[in-house]
Amino acid sequence: MSESEEERVVGSLNATLAAKLANKYDPLVESSVREWSSTxxxxxxxxxxSQSLGDILHDGIRLCEIVNKLAPNSAKINKSALPFxxxxxxSNYLKACEMFGLSQGDLFQTIDLFEQxxxxxxxxxxxxxxxxxxxxxxxxxxxxxxxxxAGSPSLIRSPSSSSPARKWSNPAPVSQS
Numbered sequence: 001m002s003e004s005e006e007e008r009v010v011g012s013l014n015a016t017l018a019a020k021l022a023n024k025y026d027p028l029v030e031s032s033v034r035e036w037s038s039t040x041x042x043x044x045x046x047x048x049x050s051q052s053l054g055d056i057l058h059d060g061i062r063l064c065e066i067v068n069k070l071a072p073n074s075a076k077i078n079k080s081a082l083p084f085x086x087x088x089x090x091s092n093y094l095k096a097c098e099m100f101g102l103s104q105g106d107l108f109q110t111i112d113l114f115e116q117x118x119x120x121x122x123x124x125x126x127x128x129x130x131x132x133x134x135x136x137x138x139x140x141x142x143x144x145x146x147x148x149x150a151g152s153p154s155l156i157r158s159p160s161s162s163s164p165a166r167k168w169s170n171p172a173p174v175s176q177s
Contacts, residue, residue, distance in 0.1 A: 060089025
């Protein structure tokens, strides 16, 4: 296969994928997400459809403001215009969503929003958060699930003692026969 044929196939696959994503996109979900977030943050620009939702949320600041409104101080906000700081805002928002109990299937990849590659996933995530928030009267602070840092063993302490319920011990020596 020549290089131009490969490019044509890859371009065709990208076009097919883009068409599938476009078919999954539900403008009613976007509309409800826009209305809810606009009301929650008292920002009419979120409901204004003259600007794309991806452009409005691109820097992650409003996403962090949304989760901070639902549970104060749940996401750190970077006001920098540097792309890696904007992506960090999106990541901070997603971490807050995880703390609220949203599953991995309810989340999106940072790049999905930052490069607006999959706004369907972004809208579905925000819609899931909207439904959860409305169920709890826009107060999700009590849902925050603190997780131990990745890679650290969790030692569960029994309520009656201060010693760990699980003790780490060296494995028995392996006999060499």
